[in-house]
Amino acid sequence: MNDDTKDLNMSVIKAFSLLEAFTGEQQKWGVRELAKKVGYNKTTTFRLLRTLESLGAVQKGADDKYILGLKLFELGNLVSIHKSLRQMSRVPLEHIAKEITETIHFGVLKNNQVLYLNKAESPLGLKVSTQIGSYQDAYCSAIGKVLLAYLNDSELTSYLEEVALIPQTENTITKKAELRTELNKIKKQRYALDMEELELGLICIAIPVFNQQGDVVAAISASGPSSRFKAEKVNDYLDILFRGSAQLEEKLKDFN
């Protein structure tokens, strides 16, 4: 951590640390266990939780433990950045999902990571399911690699300097030179594949979404289990994705 911490309101920072402890895996917290987790005194933690409760940012569940409250739902729905992208993506994503019958994701690059703005889930039982609003490392996902591929040289160089290529599976690209080569290839062919680079058994194919100026603003992907995702289907999937992407790009025009 750098010294940007100077003159920030510590109470507010602490309050948000508490909120960030609530994740998809751990949705409920008691006072003492949360205090232990974030490293604050239990009294402090208790008072912050009570404050957040009075604001509706957290609330007590049936078992008296705290869960995230509806105020955050309200505020989250007011966030205007990418809001139009998110809204306009819904219908095209659902069309694609219906045709491909795999889960479709829609994401942008934010802080060098993929931020999932929307999704349309596969109608099948066995499917990929990601939390909208969550982040994913870019170098090991199809959407991420597409978005990285269209960065300009200096952006990509600084990304490669900063990032640590941690192996998620035996297929994860862990050499920076190799990643660069892969990204060049992706830019040429206009799509990216993730062949179990993030998770074993999970395959993903992604293509870019351009705005009217020709910049890549987002990417869409289809993800499914390797058992269904056969090589001979790739071209079909790409066709469908490209048609969906064209729809998205059409809608994007209205927002300029």
Add this chain to the structure above:
Amino acid sequence: MNDDTKDLNMSVIKAFSLLEAFTGEQQKWGVRELAKKVGYNKTTTFRLLRTLESLGAVQKGADDKYILGLKLFELGNLVSIHKSLRQMSRVPLEHIAKEITETIHFGVLKNNQVLYLNKAESPLGLKVSTQIGSYQDAYCSAIGKVLLAYLNDSELTSYLEEVALIPQTENTITKKAELRTELNKIKKQRYALDMEELELGLICIAIPVFNQQGDVVAAISASGPSSRFKAEKVNDYLDILFRGSAQLEEKLKDFN
């Protein structure tokens, strides 16, 4: 304000006051104008904003003014209360919207107000458009009246004691006895009409959604301009809504 304010963390409360100043109408704020709006010193406001910025709860837009940040989007997507209701409602709402070609809303009662959890917008140009996550007074909306109609006696009595029936249009019900009669009628006929009670030119029809135990957990509505919403269509709309509601109730079973 009552004395619940004791021992709450004022900084956190102030920070949230700032966040709540951001609405659909006013999405951007400069430091000084926001300070004026919320009544804090500009220095305090500035420091809180800087703190919130470092947390990603706000960020600076293109014109250097502050807008709500993606951290709130992330947190909002993690809110688990009503999350399943929200998710399961999407597909049925879209089916209904396609059939009725008017905007469909899905809401619950929260703090004696209607909280909109989801919507499916009319494909037509002239349409109702509500912010998901926003609140609406219950007594003057169709969804609200349905939800009120199924409260038990003591809940309804305490609602009627607390609420102020402020006329929104010339059709708004402003007498508590009259509202009670209306709610009885609604419970009997199993649907509610809002005939320009909230906004002139706006008509709305709503029905309840039951869970497996037979409690009303939510309501769905179709809203449109009075120019399109003719009396002879009401029965058709009801048919479609009831079929949609049945779909919703079917999905609800899986979550018990």
Add this chain to the structure above:
DNA sequence: AAAATTGTTTCAATATGTGAAACGCTGTTT
């Protein structure tokens, strides 16, 4: 019945947030 949890309150100490005034910057008015 004792022990070990939990959430919650108390109170003195001090660390933390406060706000008037000043600063540097940009754009407009004189």
Add this chain to the structure above:
DNA sequence: AAACAGCGTTTCACATATTGAAACAATTTT
């Protein structure tokens, strides 16, 4: 060209609001 008015931001002495160990009340576990 100079004065002005707006903005976000910094400074610093002061005072208030936050802190945490310890105690408390209420459950649950031993």
